[in-house]
Amino acid sequence: xxxxxHDLVIVGGGAAGLRAAIAAAEESPHLDIVIISKVxxxxxxxxxxxxxxxxxxxxxxxxxxHAFDTVKGSDFLADQDAVELFTRxxxxxxxxxxxxxxxxxxxxxxxxxxxxFGGMSVKRTIFAADKVGFHLLHTLFQHSLKYDNIQRLDEWxxxxxxxxxxxxxxxxxxxxxxGTMAGLTGKAFILTTGGAGRAFQFTTNGMIKTGDxxxxxxxAGAPLKDMEFVQFHPTALPGTGILIxxxxxxxxxxxxxxxxxRFLKSYVPGKMELGPRDLLSRAIMTEIREGRGIEGPxxxxxxxxxxxxxxxxxxxxxxxxxxxxxxxxxINPEEExxxxxxxxxxxxxxxxxxxxxxxxxxxxxxxxETACVSINGANRLGSNSLTxxxxxxxxxxxxxxxxxxxxxxxxxxxxAVQAEEARLYDDLxxxxxxxxxxxxxxxxxxxxxxDHVGISRDAASLSEATKVLARxxxxxxxxxxxxxxxxxxxxxTSVLELESMLTVAEAIVHSALRRTETRGAHFRxxxxxxxxxxxxxxxxxxxxxxxxxxEYLPVTITRWKPEARxx
Amino acid sequence: xxxxxxxxxxxxxLYMLREVTSIFVYLYxxxxxxxxxxxxxxxxxxxxxxxxxxxxFRAFTGVVLVMAVVHAITWWxxxxxxxxxxxxxxxxxxxxxFAGGMLAWIVVSGLVYLLVFRGF
Amino acid sequence: xxxxIILRVTRYRPEQSPxxxxxxxxxxxxxxxxxxxxxxxxxxxxxxxxxxxWSCRMGICGSCGASVEGTPRLTCSTFLHxxxxxxxxxxxxxxxxxxxxxxxxxxDFMRKLQQVMPWIxxxxxxxxxxxxxxxLPEQVELYRQQSLCINCMICYAGCxxxxxxxxxxxxxxxxxxxxxxxxxxxxxxxxxxARLIGRTGLWECTYVGECSVVCPKNVDxxxxxxxxxxxxxxxxxxxxxxxxxxx
Numbered sequence: 001x002x003x004x005x006h007d008l009v010i011v012g013g014g015a016a017g018l019r020a021a022i023a024a025a026e027e028s029p030h031l032d033i034v035i036i037s038k039v040x041x042x043x044x045x046x047x048x049x050x051x052x053x054x055x056x057x058x059x060x061x062x063x064x065x066h067a068f069d070t071v072k073g074s075d076f077l078a079d080q081d082a083v084e085l086f087t088r089x090x091x092x093x094x095x096x097x098x099x100x101x102x103x104x105x106x107x108x109x110x111x112x113x114x115x116x117f118g119g120m121s122v123k124r125t126i127f128a129a130d131k132v133g134f135h136l137l138h139t140l141f142q143h144s145l146k147y148d149n150i151q152r153l154d155e156w157x158x159x160x161x162x163x164x165x166x167x168x169x170x171x172x173x174x175x176x177x178x179g180t181m182a183g184l185t186g187k188a189f190i191l192t193t194g195g196a197g198r199a200f201q202f203t204t205n206g207m208i209k210t211g212d213x214x215x216x217x218x219x220a221g222a223p224l225k226d227m228e229f230v231q232f233h234p235t236a237l238p239g240t241g242i243l244i245x246x247x248x249x250x251x252x253x254x255x256x257x258x259x260x261x262r263f264l265k266s267y268v269p270g271k272m273e274l275g276p277r278d279l280l281s282r283a284i285m286t287e288i289r290e291g292r293g294i295e296g297p298x299x300x301x302x303x304x305x306x307x308x309x310x311x312x313x314x315x316x317x318x319x320x321x322x323x324x325x326x327x328x329x330x331i332n333p334e335e336e337x338x339x340x341x342x343x344x345x346x347x348x349x350x351x352x353x354x355x356x357x358x359x360x361x362x363x364x365x366x367x368x369e370t371a372c373v374s375i376n377g378a379n380r381l382g383s384n385s386l387t388x389x390x391x392x393x394x395x396x397x398x399x400x401x402x403x404x405x406x407x408x409x410x411x412x413x414x415x416a417v418q419a420e421e422a423r424l425y426d427d428l429x430x431x432x433x434x435x436x437x438x439x440x441x442x443x444x445x446x447x448x449x450x451d452h453v454g455i456s457r458d459a460a461s462l463s464e465a466t467k468v469l470a471r472x473x474x475x476x477x478x479x480x481x482x483x484x485x486x487x488x489x490x491x492x493t494s495v496l497e498l499e500s501m502l503t504v505a506e507a508i509v510h511s512a513l514r515r516t517e518t519r520g521a522h523f524r525x526x527x528x529x530x531x532x533x534x535x536x537x538x539x540x541x542x543x544x545x546x547x548x549x550x551e552y553l554p555v556t557i558t559r560w561k562p563e564a565r566x567x
Numbered sequence: 568x569x570x571x572x573x574x575x576x577x578x579x580x581l582y583m584l585r586e587v588t589s590i591f592v593y594l595y596x597x598x599x600x601x602x603x604x605x606x607x608x609x610x611x612x613x614x615x616x617x618x619x620x621x622x623x624f625r626a627f628t629g630v631v632l633v634m635a636v637v638h639a640i641t642w643w644x645x646x647x648x649x650x651x652x653x654x655x656x657x658x659x660x661x662x663x664x665f666a667g668g669m670l671a672w673i674v675v676s677g678l679v680y681l682l683v684f685r686g687f
Numbered sequence: 688x689x690x691x692i693i694l695r696v697t698r699y700r701p702e703q704s705p706x707x708x709x710x711x712x713x714x715x716x717x718x719x720x721x722x723x724x725x726x727x728x729x730x731x732x733x734x735x736x737x738x739x740x741w742s743c744r745m746g747i748c749g750s751c752g753a754s755v756e757g758t759p760r761l762t763c764s765t766f767l768h769x770x771x772x773x774x775x776x777x778x779x780x781x782x783x784x785x786x787x788x789x790x791x792x793x794x795d796f797m798r799k800l801q802q803v804m805p806w807i808x809x810x811x812x813x814x815x816x817x818x819x820x821x822x823l824p825e826q827v828e829l830y831r832q833q834s835l836c837i838n839c840m841i842c843y844a845g846c847x848x849x850x851x852x853x854x855x856x857x858x859x860x861x862x863x864x865x866x867x868x869x870x871x872x873x874x875x876x877x878x879x880x881a882r883l884i885g886r887t888g889l890w891e892c893t894y895v896g897e898c899s900v901v902c903p904k905n906v907d908x909x910x911x912x913x914x915x916x917x918x919x920x921x922x923x924x925x926x927x928x929x930x931x932x933x934x
Contacts, residue, residue, distance in 0.1 A: 040793065042838045043740075043748045098819040101807040101870060103827055103834050110821035134747055135834065142805040142863075154797070177786055206742035239719070242745045324745060327764060439731035483736035485702045488787040491735040568850040575757070579847060582895045645896060649913040 001417055002182035006034040007404040009186035011158050011213060013037035014044030015389035016368025017192035018140035020397030025147040031401050036153040041141045045194050045206045049133025050245035050320055052125035053386035055090035061122050063087045068560055073119040073276050074377025075520035076562040077555055082355045082373045086391055093390035094126050102139040103128050116250040119276040119381040130245050130320040136386055157493055161220040162416040167362035170412030172420040179486025183417035187404035188363045190396050191217055195347035195369040199501040201446035203344040204236050204243035210497035211504035213370040217351045218503055222359040223542040225372040228512035228522045229348035231380055232281040232455050236343030238298035242328055244340055246382040248321050249273040251313055254305040257292040271567040278379040278521040281342035285455050296339055303337035348376040352540055357396025367396040378520020434480025438494045441475050445505060453509055458526040462513040469506050476502060510548040511539045532562050585641045588634040595631040643668040692716040692767055694725050697778030699785045723751055723762040739789035749837035753789050754778040759844035761903045780844040796840050799856050803864035808875025820872045833866035833911050835904045842898035842908050854887040858898035858908030865911035884923045889916050
């Protein structure tokens, strides 16, 4: 058994994790920081973000307007103090990334360019063509190589957090290359492991997005918040779920139904294609349900029409969309419309934190999609999430770094690692003959979430989902692991990932069942109205003895009173 | 890596071929230098003239010409994408550079021919 | 085409056998199936022990490089039908030590990335409050192509020089050095070049050009390396000059 000790342990190497590491390293060159991740940093799912990130850089724009757009987009569930802080710190982060070399697209005069995005009143989305996440991630990763006090444990899977009282003092981790377990002592931990889109069947998310950080925190006793709010991105490619960026609509693309109509005029006439994602996804599903979808090999879809944008816009501003359409659908977007349908994209919910990233446990922080501060409420606006990774990644890095510097020395007990060794080696790898395979259980989980916890839900579908999940948890107890090797056992990691997804799915379903209203992305067909009387509140779910325990926390409202959300 | 690695794919093979063409150019240059050195002694030069006008040497010269042409074409097709030459605010496309390079090569060859055989 | 295809995978399981071996898997074929989909099918339905890396399945995360029919490619962006063979051979990327099956050791590559100092080096920092460094679109264009590298290491698998001389810094890392050297915001080109003009750097490249052919993102590392050679040569000569003659 190996043992490591660091001041600050960051779990996850995407935008939030790297930004946290750099912030902590800059503030204190003597702080011993490690980024531990199940993949190399460049593989993190930040890389797949396409459209852009929002911040107020222009004179015509104001911080208040960005904050109001975000609050309205959130269906008034965002904490307004956090949103105001977010919009205030966002511009600085964009400039900081520019100084670190990020190749933002530019205006002819050399300034950072901005584009339109859904739910934003004015053009305020900064971009680097349509490979924004890619450039952001690689800039952060490359810049992080500069710091001697940032170390990395690449391809290590953190399997659990270890507590001493109400403080997290360590973690257990599996070195994928050798298959050995290690104990990781840390004075402070930050979880930046992204969301859990892979718990659903049809998702824009990469296969690594299995909610490990959320599940880990939840099992360690830190509550999750607002988990019922799952964002469906309106435009994903049928079949693969590959994301076609909202920037394609920001640049002027149209959504059309089978009749060729821009059907959004009946749903969000004021915003049309630039309406918020929850309303657009629901509109598309309504069109399909009412028979105005287009049939395809992967079910009905609608069309994203970019043919009028012209070659210059497509090649300079949307090269990736062009590439993806050509490669994966075999069409030239200059001449043909792209088939699209809504797919699971983002978790508004996550580990409950304050605006410094601090969770309910001492020494444990979270940032990015893993966390729920909340600035996204019931529906995140497109291009706010990458900015969130930067703003709250940096804040968590600073806060956790400061905590680590003043915190007392801790020592991870050997028994904690031994217990985890026993679970993985003896229980999982050691079992002679298991039950169902990991892929089979995972597929049933994904179809269940898709069918019963999708864009529209009701009491019956959600109750059904709780039953299936309970059964799947039973199956999981006896899951078969055929591969007994230690070295790079990806079947074992699939099992650990499935465990995370089951945990997160359970939190989602129970939170959704209890919220008997419709708000943002949480659309209850049996309760189609927003109910501010009872549910202008955050759902907080804790792992109890017999299952998820749910409480509600008030929403912080500073300046914008809830009003009807009309676009 | 096995010493036959360059047989593994046609592009490696073409690369090796390009490298080999330079050996021929080198050999020709060597023969050329020898001719110059021999010029110091008229008798010796005449004795070797038979060799340099032989059909074998002519054939060798022909092969060298082919190799030089292959080398020039592949060199320009590779390097046309490397140079970034800006003209009136636009970067020249590689195809234009390739054509320009080949044209320059033909013009220079023509000038040398005129200089040597016509003496202006 | 047939409704089934044979995936012939070069496998290596150090705990089972000291030598690599081949294993055939008969996978149901769909016309829109990528090599990666076939691998995932094997893992989910036939043999869970098959190890390979993948995540984004849209050609941007760079995880899933493998040798397909002898050519290094992203398996998520290679259609099975492109190959037009009833048996498709898949193996680990060449020139790298294999950890297991299609999973190769990336340590050397990661070291080389860091070696070229891929970050902006400034003589003085402009305070954030004073905004961005101005950069015209054509100045972005100078380095844009080389900034598109996804670190998939396919160029290393294609580069025979790296195969023969593992110390060679290699295509992707050198392209990255170029990317920062021509960025108008950067002042570190001398420092960076100093690391490239040694025995394992620029001069090792004999311009086979395969890296640029196999690159799935059209980064053109070969071109970038050639463009570094002129300033590299000037700097190498300057080092030999007495200090007074150096610029």
